[in-house]
Each structure stands twice: as C-alpha cells, then as structure tokens.
Amino acid sequence: xxxxxxxxxxxxxxxxxxxxxxxxxxxxxxxxxxxxxxxxxxxxxxxxxxxxxxxxxxxxxxxxxxxxxxxxxxxxxxxxxxxxxxxxxxxxxxxxxxxxxxxxxxxxxxxxxxxxxxxxxxxxxxxxxxxxxxxxxxxxxxxxxxxxxxxxxxxxxxxxxxxxxxxxxxxxxxxxxxxxxxxxxxxxxxxxxxxxxxxxxxxxxxxxxxxxxxxxxxxxxxxxxxxxxxxxxxxxxxxxxxxxxxxxxxxxxxxxxxxxxxxxxxxxxxxxxxxxxxxxxxxxxxxxxxxxxxxxxxxxxxxxxxxxxxxxxxxxxxxxxxxxxxxxxxxxxxxxx
Amino acid sequence: xxxxxxxxxxxxxxxxxxxxxxxxxxxxxxxxxxxxxxxxxxxxxxxxxxxxxxxxxxxxxxxxxxxxxxxxxxxxxxxxxxxxxxxxxxxxxxxxxxxxxxxxxxxxxxxxxxxxxxxxxxxxxxxxxxxxxxxxxxxxxxxxxxxxxxxxxxxxxxxxxxxxxxxxxxxxxxxxxxxxxxxxxxxxxxxxxxxxxxxxxxxxxxxxxxxxxxxxxxxxxxxxxxxxxxxxxxxxxxxxxxxxxxxxxxxxxxxxxxxxx
Numbered sequence: 076x077x078x079x080x081x082x083x084x085x086x087x088x089x090x091x092x093x094x095x096x097x098x099x100x101x102x103x104x105x106x107x108x109x110x111x112x113x114x115x116x117x118x119x120x121x122x123x124x125x126x127x128x129x130x131x132x133x134x135x136x137x138x139x140x141x142x143x144x145x146x147x148x149x150x151x152x153x154x155x156x157x158x159x160x161x162x163x164x165x166x167x168x169x170x171x172x173x174x175x176x177x178x179x180x181x182x183x184x185x186x187x188x189x190x191x192x193x194x195x196x197x198x199x200x201x202x203x204x205x206x207x208x209x210x211x212x213x214x215x216x217x218x219x220x221x222x223x224x225x226x227x228x229x230x231x232x233x234x235x236x237x238x239x240x241x242x243x244x245x246x247x248x249x250x251x252x253x254x255x256x257x258x259x260x261x262x263x264x265x266x267x268x269x270x271x272x273x274x275x276x277x278x279x280x281x282x283x284x285x286x287x288x289x290x291x292x293x294x295x296x297x298x299x300x301x302x303x304x305x306x307x308x309x310x311x312x313x314x315x316x317x318x319x320x321x322x323x324x325x326x327x328x329x330x331x332x333x334x335x336x337x338x339x340x341x342x343x344x345x346x347x348x349x350x351x352x353x354x355x356x357x358x359x360x361x362x363x364x365x366x367x368x369x370x371x372x373x374x375x376x377x378x379x380x381x382x383x384x385x386x387x388x389x390x391x392x393x394x395x396x397x398x399x400x401x402x403x404x405x406x407x408x409x410x411x412x
Numbered sequence: 413x414x415x416x417x418x419x420x421x422x423x424x425x426x427x428x429x430x431x432x433x434x435x436x437x438x439x440x441x442x443x444x445x446x447x448x449x450x451x452x453x454x455x456x457x458x459x460x461x462x463x464x465x466x467x468x469x470x471x472x473x474x475x476x477x478x479x480x481x482x483x484x485x486x487x488x489x490x491x492x493x494x495x496x497x498x499x500x501x502x503x504x505x506x507x508x509x510x511x512x513x514x515x516x517x518x519x520x521x522x523x524x525x526x527x528x529x530x531x532x533x534x535x536x537x538x539x540x541x542x543x544x545x546x547x548x549x550x551x552x553x554x555x556x557x558x559x560x561x562x563x564x565x566x567x568x569x570x571x572x573x574x575x576x577x578x579x580x581x582x583x584x585x586x587x588x589x590x591x592x593x594x595x596x597x598x599x600x601x602x603x604x605x606x607x608x609x610x611x612x613x614x615x616x617x618x619x620x621x622x623x624x625x626x627x628x629x630x631x632x633x634x635x636x637x638x639x640x641x642x643x644x645x646x647x648x649x650x651x652x653x654x655x656x657x658x659x660x661x662x663x664x665x666x667x668x669x670x671x672x673x
Contacts, residue, residue, distance in 0.1 A: 089669050144670040149506050151666045165665075169509035177507045184504040188423045200415035201510050229426070 077125045079253055079285040080146060084118035084155035087141055115141040117309045118155055123287070123302075128279055130300030130317065131289045132393055138309040139289045140179075143255045146287070147177040159253055173202055176251035178242055180258030185230050191241040192226045195248060202249040209248060216244045220274050236267030243271065247278065256288045260295055272298055293393065307397055321392055328366060329385045331358045336377035345372040360391070416510075416518025421526045435530040439479055443538050446474035463605045469631055472544035473602055476627045479535040481599040483528050484558045484622035489520045490569035490586050497576035500670055512573075512661070517566050524562060528555070546630050554626035557642050561621045564649045570657040577664025598624025604633060618642075618649035 093109045095101065116138045123129055131139045144150045146157055148164030148171070157164055162171035178184070185194040192213070199209035217223040220240040225233055230241065239259065246254070259275070260268040276299055279286055290296055296303065296317065303320050305313035313320060333356050342350045345368040348359050361369060366384060373379060424431050454460070454467045462470065493516055496502040505512050539546050572589065575582050594600050596619040603614045603624040614620060621642035628634035 141670070144503075147507055149503055150668055150670045167506070172507065172509040175507070177503075179503065182501065182503060184507075186419065186423070188426045189419070193419075193422055197415045197419050198508075201508050 078122045079125045079127075080121065080123035080157075080159050080287075082119055082121045082146070082155065082157045084120055085116060085142075085145060085152050085157050086114070086118045086154045087116040087138075087145055087150065088153045089113045089115055114309050116145065119311060121304075121311070121314075123285060125285055126283045127302055128286045128288065128300050129302045129304055130296035131287055131304045131306065132293075132296060133306035134397060137306040139306050140257055141309075142306070143177065143257050143287060143289065147175060147255050148172075149177070173249060174251055175253045175255070176246040176249070177255040178246040178257060178259055180239065180256075180261040183230065183238065183242065185238075185241055185245050187231050188229060190227045190229050191244070194230070194241075194245060198245055198248050204249060212248060212250075213244060216247060219277070220244065221270060236263045236270075239263060239267065239271065243274070250282065252284055254284045254286045256286060256290075258290055259288070260290060260292055268292065268294075275299055305393065305396065313396065320396075327360050327392075327395075328363050329358065329360050330366060330369065331383040331385070332356070332373070332379055333381040334373065334377040335380050338376050342376055344376075345369045350376065413514050413518035413521075416515050417522025417525070420519035420522035424523060424526055431527075431530075435527045436534060439482060439531045439534040440538075442478040442482070443475045443535055446478040447471050447538070447542075450474045465602075465633065466545075468543075468545055469633070470602075471542065472539065472546045472631045473627055473633070475535050475538055475544065476546065476630055477599050477602075477623050479531070480554070480558055480627050481594075481597060481623045482531070483524055483555070484561055484565065484597065485590065485593070486520055486562065486565045486569055487586060487590055489516055489523070489566075490572060491583070492516070493569055493573035494576050494582060494586065497573050497664075498580060498582075502668075503670060513566070513570055513657075516569070517563070520562060520566055521559070524559065545632065547632065548630075550630045553636070553639055554630050557621050557626050557629075557639055557646075560643060561618070561646050564618055564646050564653060565622070567650060567653040567657045571653060571660055574657065574660035574664045577660075577667050593619055593622065596620070597622035598627070602628065602633060604628070616645065618645040621646050 090110050090112055092104075093111055095104060095109075119142065131142065133139050141150070145152055146159055146164055148159075148167050151165050160171060160174055162168055164171070185191055186197070195209060195213050196206065198204075199206055204212075213226070214223070217226055217240075220243065222237055222240040222244075225237050225241070230238060233241065243259065256275070260271050263271065272295055275288075275295075278284075279299065286299070288295060288299055300317055303313065303315060303317045304311050305320070334354075337353045337355050338350055340352045342352075344350050345365060347361055347365050347369050350357065350373070357373070359369075370379075370382075424434075450467075450470050454462075454470070460467055465473075493512070496505070496512075502512065505515050536548070538544075539548075568589065572582060572585055575585065596614060596617060598614075598620055599622075603620055604611060606614055615624065615638075625634055625638055625642040629636070629639055
C-alpha cells in the first residue's frame with residue numbers, strides 16, 4: 076500500500092521563557108531571562124497509508140495538535156523529517172497545499188465579516204477551482220450538512236455548530252487527499268456533533284481521503300477511525316486498531332444497583348470494593364469476570380432492588396490506559412511495579 | 413491577489429458607517445486641521461511666503477499631504493498582520509496555497525483603491541472652495557507613485573510582523589515606525605524647507621515618495637523628473653527591505669510554534 080504520510084524521528088521542541096514571579100524579578104527579566112526547552116513531540120516515526128482514517132488521542136498537552144501542525148507544514152520540526160504525499164510539508168509548495176486541508180476546531184479559518192458564500196468564492200480563487208464547480212460543490216456539501224440556509228449569513232452571526240459546518244465545507248472545497256481534523260466537534264451540542272460525525276463518516280467512505288482526526292469525543296474516533304494513535308507526553312504510546320486497543324485492556328463493566336437493606340458497618344464485597352455502612356446504592360467499575368462474585372456477595376448483604384450493568388465508555392478505557400502509562404513513567408518506579 | 417483585493421472591498425462595504433467615517437469624515441477633519449495650523453503659522457509670523465513658496469501653496473500642500481499620507485500608510489493592515497502572527501491566526505493563511513505577503517498586499521491594495529476613490533472628494537472640495545493652487549491633471553501620476561510606494565510600505569509591515577515570531581508582542585514598534593515616517597515622508601512639513609544636507613538626504617530616501625514627491629508635484633514644488641527618481645528610489649527600497657523581510661519571515665517561521673490552536 077502507498078504511504079501518504081511518513082515521518083522519521085520527527086521531533087519538535089519549544090524554547091519557553093520562564094516568567095519569574097513578582098515585580099523585581101520582572102524588571103530583572105528585561106535583561107536576563109531564563110528559558111527552558113520543552114519537548115512537545117519526541118522522535119516519532121510513523122507511516123500512514125493512503126485512505127487510512129487515524130484517530131489521534133491523548134490528554135491536553137500530549138502533542139496531538141503539534142503533530143498535526145508538523146504534518147501540515149504549519150510549523151517546522153526541530154529535527155527529523157516528514158513526507159506528506161511525497162512533499163516536505165514545511166516547503167509549502169502550492170501543489171502540496173492544494174492537496175491537503177487542516178481544520179482547527181478552535182480557530183476560524185473563514186472570514187468573520189463575510190457570509191460563507193463569499194468566503195468560498197475567495198477560496199475557489201485561491202485553490203484555482205472553477206467558480207461554477209466550486210458553487211456546485213458548496214451546494215452539495217451544504218445540503219449534506221443541512222446548512223444551505225446559512226450560506227448567505229455573515230459568519231459572525233452564526234452559531235458555533237453552524238460555523239463549524241461552514242468551516243468543514245471550506246476545508247473540503249478543494250477535495251483534499253489528506254485531511255487533518257483537529258477537534259472538529261469540540262464545544263458543539265449533541266445534535267450538531269451527530270450531524271458532523273455522520274457527515275464525516277459518509278464523506279470519508281465515499282471520497283477515501285487519508286485522515287488524521289483528533290478529538291476529545293471518543294464517539295468521533297470509534298465511529299470514524301480504523302487506526303488509533305494514543306499520545307502521551309509527546310510520545311505515541313499505542314498504535315493499532317481501535318478494536319485491538321479495547322481488547323488489550325482488561326474487559327470492565329460498570330455495575331449500578333440499589334439495595335433494600337443498607338449494611339450496619341463497612342462491608343468488603345468479594346475483595347473488589349467496600350460497601351459503606353448505610354449505603355443504599357452502588358456504582359462501581361469492575362473487571363467483567365468479577366461481576367458474578369460481586370452480585371453473590373451483595374445478595375448476602377441485602378436483597379437487590381434494581382440492577383444495571385453497562386460497558387465501560389471508550390473514553391474511560393483510554394483514561395485508564397493513560398493513567399497506567401503515567402504510573403509506569405513515574406521516576407523511581409520500575410515498569411514492572 | 414485580485415480575490416484578496418475583492419475581499420478587502422467586501423469587508424469594508426460590510427460596515428457602512430465605519431466606511432463613511434474612514435473615507436469622508438476623517439479626511440475632511442484632517443484636512444481642516446492641517447490648513448488651520450498653516451493659517452495660524454502664517455498669521456502669527458506675518459509672512460506671505462516661506463522659502464520661496466506662497467501661503468496658498470503651503471495650504472494646498474498641507475491639505476493634500478494630509479490626504480495622500482492616509483493613502484500611503486498601512487497601520488490598519490500592519491496591525492492585522494501583527495495580530496495574526498501573535499495570535500496564530502496566520503495558520504489560516506499558511507495552510508493555503510497563497511503567501512502571507514500576497515494575501516495582505518491584495519487586501520491592502522483593494523482597501524486603498526476603494527477608500528481613495530471615495531475620500532478624494534474631500535480634498536477636491538476643499539481645494540475648490542479655497543481656490544488653492546493645485547494641478548489636478550497631475551493627480552493620476554502622483555497616485556501611481558503612492559500606490560507603488562505601498563509595496564514598500566507593505567514590505568516594512570512584513571518585517572515588523574515577522575518580528576512577532578521572535579518577540580511575541582511588538583505593537584508599539586508600529587507606532588514608533590509611524591512617527592518616524594511622519595517626518596521622513598514630508599507629511600509633517602515639506603522636505604524642501606529642511607536645511608542642507610538633511611534636505612537632500614530626506615528627499616533621496618524612498619519615503620519622500622509617500623507624501624513629499626507626489627504632493628510637491630501636484631502643488632508645483634517638484635518636477636516630473638522627481639517623480640521618476642521617486643520610482644527608482646522606491647525600487648531600491650523594495651529590493652533592500654524585501655531581502656530583510658524574506659530573511660526574517662523564513663527565520664521566524666522556523667521558530668513559530670503555531671500559537672493558540
């Protein structure tokens with residue numbers, strides 16, 4: 076398979092000024108400033124094939140957005156190299172920029188004062204797309220995203236969800252081969268999230284672009300991505316399929332129940348948790364294999380009034396992985412502890 | 413670039429009150445203030461002429477200097493460029509197949525063409541009302557020189573905006589630069605009343621093409637040959653500042669961390 080994105084030891088460090096506290100230190104900072112180097116992305120070697128949809132996940136500051144910016148040519152690497160569609164991103168060759176798109180969910184890339192329709196006319200000129208074809212494409216995309224009515228309204232007057240739909244149209248107008256989506260559904264209500272998620276799923280299925288998607292909403296990742304990259308402190312700590320990732324984690328379930336007779340004193344339940352004295356309700360994440368023992372132990376304490384067993388959220392699985400990873404990286408602890 | 417010029421025109425036309433204030437109210441007030449200052453100067457000194465030019469000639473110069481200097485400055489787009497670099501909004505340009513220079517130069521030119529066309533009415537009306545000695549047939553050549561000078565102005569803005577990659581906050585540099593240019597361009601006073609050798613140096617610099625040469629040409633202080641020299645001097649300035657701007661932009665881009673997104 077052809078690799079659309081390849082990196083070799085791609086690294087990015089930032090030099091930041093260490094602001095000292097207080098007026099005197101601030102005055103001293105006029106002539107003497109201390110700086111520190113922060114590694115945003117540790118040497119990263121990566122290969123993403125044509126048509127792959129990659130979910131890039133990690134906590135805030137993990138290096139996800141920095142990696143996207145490196146791959147789209149927005150920022151230069153400190154060392155290492157990247158090739159996207161055979162181009163070095165930082166060279167910003169027009170033929171490269173016409174084949175990629177980056178959507179930054181927290182930044183407007185259309186023009187605030189203008190209706191999106193005017194912005195698309197300008198984008199059509201910038202990307203050298205035939206005006207009629209561009210307008211036809213805008214019509215198609217806006218119908219799919221259910222936002223045709225807002226095309227003539229100034230961007231500043233649109234809601235966050237409507238703005239994001241317009242940004243998506245702007246980023247897809249030139250039919251990019253590689254699409255970088257950074258938090259496309261951030262801050263949106265559930266209806267707008269669903270519309271955008273379903274639109275993107277349909278779009279990538281039909282057009283087959285290579286996509287790297289970052290999101291805090293795991294529904295975005297689980298619905299769209301066929302490969303998961305998990306980043307922590309500037310490193311990729313997991314690279315595999317979403318399915319494998321969830322399978323690798325110990326299967327866990329959330330047990331919620333109400334009991335009729337609260338215990339008089341704290342009671343150990345099947346060595347899994349302690350049921351506090353007087354408690355009438357329980358909600359606990361447990362290993363799936365322990366659910367039976369827990370129920371049996373609870374029934375010896377009190378009759379059960381109501382019971383619910385749910386799959387643990389994908390987000391929680393990732394959080395648990397990250398916590399485990401952070402524990403392993405704590406200085407002074409061996410990876411086996 | 414035409415698309416960017418059109419963008420600037422659309423953005424200006426979006427806010428009609430702001431446009432009227434920018435293109436009609438401001439030039440009218442500035443013109444009146446400049447004329448009042450020179451009227452006061454001549455009244456207080458009791459003179460009818462200064463360095464060989466009449467009172468009316470100075471009034472005409474002051475009026476058109478106020479107008480032309482507004483055309484030949486770019487504080488608004490320079491501020492937007494700086495803000496883009498500081499805030500990370502520059503990303504929206506960097507990911508598209510257009511250069512930051514071209515994107516803002518197109519907008520600057522579009523804005524200047526629109527606002528100049530509308531605001532010309534103010535100095536022309538005042539000139540006719542006060543019967544000031546101005547050769548209006550020279551206006552197109554004078555404006556051609558000013559619009560060519562705008563390329564140099566834009567490159568200076570590129571230099572300052574590029575410094576934003578290194579120093580984070582640089583807005584006050586624009587103010588310092590504008591005050592310097594206020595004197596170097598001839599907006600503050602006609603450069604030919606300065607003593608030698610300052611006079612020759614000031615006129616030889618490309619900045620004299622922002623106000624002194626075009627306004628001097630319209631008011632009869634300088635010849636057509638001086639306009640030609642202005643084009644040459646601007647071209648040299650474009651080459652020198654262009655090299656500096658390119659170097660700083662590329663070096664700044666290497667440091668850029670994609671702030672704010």
